[in-house]
Amino acid sequence: MLEMINLYIDPGTGMILIQLIVSAFAAVALFFKRIKTFIKSFFNKK
Amino acid sequence: MIKETSSLRDPAGYIFYDNGIVYRSISKAYQSDFDFLNNSGLYKHLVDQNYLISHKESNYTSSDEYYKIIEPTKIDFISYPYEWSFSQFKEAALLTLKIQLESTNYGMTLKDATPYNIQFVKAKPLFIDTLSFEKIFNEDYSWSALKQFNEMFLGPLILMSRVDISANSYLKTNINGIPLNKILDLLKFKDKLNPFIFFNLMVPNFIATKNINSKNKPSKELKISKTQHQNIIMSYIDFVESLNINSLNTEWGKYNKETEVEKNDYVINKEKFLINFLEQLKPKFVWDVGANDGTYSRIICNNLNSNPAVFSLDIDPVCVENNYLINKKNKLNLTPLLFDIANPSPSIGWLNQERKNIFSRLPEPQLIVGLALIHHIINLNIKINEIIKFFALTKEFVIIEYIPIHDIKCQQIFKSRIDKIEYPDEDEFQKEIEKYFRILKVEKLNPTDRKLYLLKLNEI
Numbered sequence: 475m476l477e478m479i480n481l482y483i484d485p486g487t488g489m490i491l492i493q494l495i496v497s498a499f500a501a502v503a504l505f506f507k508r509i510k511t512f513i514k515s516f517f518n519k520k
Numbered sequence: 521m522i523k524e525t526s527s528l529r530d531p532a533g534y535i536f537y538d539n540g541i542v543y544r545s546i547s548k549a550y551q552s553d554f555d556f557l558n559n560s561g562l563y564k565h566l567v568d569q570n571y572l573i574s575h576k577e578s579n580y581t582s583s584d585e586y587y588k589i590i591e592p593t594k595i596d597f598i599s600y601p602y603e604w605s606f607s608q609f610k611e612a613a614l615l616t617l618k619i620q621l622e623s624t625n626y627g628m629t630l631k632d633a634t635p636y637n638i639q640f641v642k643a644k645p646l647f648i649d650t651l652s653f654e655k656i657f658n659e660d661y662s663w664s665a666l667k668q669f670n671e672m673f674l675g676p677l678i679l680m681s682r683v684d685i686s687a688n689s690y691l692k693t694n695i696n697g698i699p700l701n702k703i704l705d706l707l708k709f710k711d712k713l714n715p716f717i718f719f720n721l722m723v724p725n726f727i728a729t730k731n732i733n734s735k736n737k738p739s740k741e742l743k744i745s746k747t748q749h750q751n752i753i754m755s756y757i758d759f760v761e762s763l764n765i766n767s768l769n770t771e772w773g774k775y776n777k778e779t780e781v782e783k784n785d786y787v788i789n790k791e792k793f794l795i796n797f798l799e800q801l802k803p804k805f806v807w808d809v810g811a812n813d814g815t816y817s818r819i820i821c822n823n824l825n826s827n828p829a830v831f832s833l834d835i836d837p838v839c840v841e842n843n844y845l846i847n848k849k850n851k852l853n854l855t856p857l858l859f860d861i862a863n864p865s866p867s868i869g870w871l872n873q874e875r876k877n878i879f880s881r882l883p884e885p886q887l888i889v890g891l892a893l894i895h896h897i898i899n900l901n902i903k904i905n906e907i908i909k910f911f912a913l914t915k916e917f918v919i920i921e922y923i924p925i926h927d928i929k930c931q932q933i934f935k936s937r938i939d940k941i942e943y944p945d946e947d948e949f950q951k952e953i954e955k956y957f958r959i960l961k962v963e964k965l966n967p968t969d970r971k972l973y974l975l976k977l978n979e980i
Contacts, residue, residue, distance in 0.1 A: 490742045492724040493662050497748035499719035500755035507758065 521582065525873035526636070532651035533586070543580055544590050550651055551587040553628075557653045562626035566647070571619055573639075573648045592650065596805075596829050598881050601635035601672075602689045603857045603865060605841035606680050606765045608645070609688055612638040613673040613760050615645045621753045624661060624746060628653045633669035635691075636875070640855060643847045661749035670721065671697025674760070678721075679703060681763045682711050685837045689858075695869050700725040716759045765841070786968050790891070790921075791816075793963040795823050797919055797974040802826040803886035807914075809833050810893035814843035814856055820889065821852040831882060833859035861893075861910065862900050879913075886916040892970075895923045895930050895943075904944040904952050911975075912956040918975040922949055927970060946971070 527534035532550035536543050546554055557563045566572035575592040582589065601609060612635050620630050630652050637649040663669075672691070675698045679687035683706050690698050704712065704725055712722060794816065806828050808817040817832035832854055834840050843856035859865075865878040888911050897907050911918045923930060925943040934941050944952070953959065957975035964971050 489664070489667070490662050490744065492727055493666060493744050493752065494742065494748070495723055495727075496666075496720055497744060497752050499715070500751040501748075503716070503755045503758070504751055 525871070526875065528870060528874065530651060536582075538580070542592055542594050543578055544575070544592055544650065545582060545584065545586045546588045546590065546651065548585065548587045553654050554587065554651070556655050557628065557650070560626045560628065562623060562628055562653065563650075565626070566619060566622065570644065571615060571622070571647055573646055573650065575650060590650070592648070595639050595641060595646075595648065596883055597831070597855065598639060599855070599857055600691075600865060600875060601676070602691045603859065603878070604635075604640075604688060605837055605844050605856065605858065606677075606685060607841055607844055608640060608856075609635070609673075609677055609680065610760060610763060611645045613669075613677055614757060615647060616669070616673065617753055617757050617760065619647055620663070620665075621750060621757070623653060624656070624750060624753075627656050629656050629661070629663060630654070630665055633665040634672050634697075642851060642853060643844065658743075659746070660743045661746050662744040663749060663752070666752070667700075667724075668697060669756075670724070671699060671703075674756070675700065675703035675721070677760065677763055678711070678717065679706055681765050682707060685765055692866065692868060695875065700728065716755070720756075720759075765838075786965055786970070789963075789965045790972065791819060793965070793972045794819060794891075794919065796963075797961060797972070798823045801887055801917055803828045803916065805883040805885045806830045806887045806889065807833060807882065807885045808889045808891075809859070809861060810835075810890060810896065811843065811856070812836075812839050814839075814846065814854065816889065816891055817843070817854055817856075818846075818850065818852060820887075821854050827853060828887075829883070830854045831885075832856045833861075835860045861897060862902065884913075884915050886914065887919065888914040888917075889919045891919070891921045891972075892923065892929075893921065895927070895933060898941070898943060899933050903942065904949060905955075908952045908956060912977065914977055916977055918957060918973075918977070920953075920973050920975065921965070922946060922971045922973060924969050927968060 522537045524535035524537070531547065532553070533544055533546040536545060563572070567574045573592050573595075575590040578589045578591040580589045580591075601612070604612065615638060616630070616633050616635075620633070623629055631654045632649075632652055637647055637652060638645050639648050640646070671694075676688050676691060679690075679698070687698075687706075700721055704721060707717070711717060798820065801824065803824065803826055806820055806824075808814075808820060808830060811817045811832040811834045814832040817830050821828070821830050830853065832843055834843070834856070835858070837858060840856045840858050843854075847854050847856060859878065867873065867877040867880075868875045890911060894904070894907055898904065911920060924946065925934070925938070925941075930943070931938070934943070950959070953973070953975060957977055959973060960976050961974040962971055
């Protein structure tokens with residue numbers, strides 16, 4: 475029954491909302507990655 | 521003119537063949553995007569980096585309505601994602617993401633993200649769908665193919681690395697990708713706690729199932745900026761790059777190392793006679809069936825002057841993976857592929873014509889090689905006459921290894937049913953062979969009682 479209902483949902487539903495959430499996560503992840511790379515390069519220099 | 525049935529869902533155009541040449545008809549609906557791809561410099565940029573297939577404009581005229589007809593560079597063989605090893609799949613995913621990232625710098629985006637748009641040419645992935653690029657409108661960088669990427673690339677890759685190395689085979693039954701909820705059902709709890717998986721699979725699945733929409737604001741007002749979109753793609757690239765199969769292993773992956781130690785003289789003899797058999801042959805296409813990690817496929821590549829394309833086929837994902845990784849360094853004209861001889865890739869999709877079975881895609885071979893193979897097929901209760909029928913798919917030659925029932929490996933395989941199994945002795949084996957072939961050479965592989973045969977197909 476659930477499968478049947480899903481056939482009538484527009485696959486684009488919530489797409490923008492999802493991508494806004496995902497991009498917020500990505501920004502945080504990339505921020506930490508940059509800090510990690512910075513710390514690594516700092517120690518490598520020494 | 522024969523239209524390619526795989527193009528049936530594409531409104532931008534279709535592939536067709538005439539006189540052995542591949543053409544692509546571009547519809548008028550795709551005209552402005554196609555021109556933008558060229559004029560923006562994106563086409564040249566991607567072709568220069570060997571990311572995208574090149575093409576030339578053609579003078580071919582067709583009675584159908586079209587904008588342009590192009591002639592893409594021909595590819596010998598079209599493989600499908602369920603025939604790839606983990607690294608092949610991963611590289612295909614990364615190439616798609618990199619192309620998406622580059623495209624956005626030129627004001628374009630991929631309208632789809634499917635592994636069927638990627639092919640492997642000399643151990644490197646290549647994007648083959650020139651009509652996948654769309655112009656970005658109103659600075660809205662939301663990516664309509666993100667869900668497809670999750671279900672066709674990301675989900676299968678995560679499952680391959682965390683749950684089941686053969687998870688790409690699920691794409692045979694799910695032509696449009698594995699639905700998010702099914703991917704999540706298969707993942708272990710601790711995998712779901714991974715922040716990337718939580719935000720990129722769990723949250724979107726929750727939103728989709730609860731049918732949450734941005735009701736309060738008209739969706740036109742919500743946009744994804746270029747930076748937001750590129751951040752998403754970069755975080756995807758980082759995550760996909762981090763995926764590996766280190767924790768998974770299979771029975772066959774260890775096999776070659778084991779046999780190398782065990783049967784040193786046998787391996788030396790087999791190599792020697794194989795090279796001797798290859799001397800007079802000039803095949804264009806070779807199938808090496810049960811190729812393991814491709815050790816003998818590479819010998820075949822290196823000892824044939826005809827510079828053939830060798831298809832190195834094996835059922836084991838770790839073997840195909842090792843084969844692919846070794847070949848990335850060697851750069852031989854060798855294609856490692858997942859292939860189950862007892863259950864080869866079927867035809868699937870619309871009218872069973874959208875994705876074709878493997879035998880209608882593999883080029884007809886002038887040589888089929890089957891080393892240390894027949895006892896494994898007999899173990900599946902497939903009789904020797906049927907096995908020989910498979911080898912009769914060759915247009916000219918076969919090199920096959922006969923393994924007697926008293927061989928140590930046969931004893932291991934059949935130990936519980938050695939008396940019940942219908943195993944051919946050498947006379948029966950030869951009798952079946954001679955229904956289709958002439959025996960050109962036979963060599964005993966000392967110190968074992970195995971024998972290597974060189975066969976030529978009878979002319980009808």
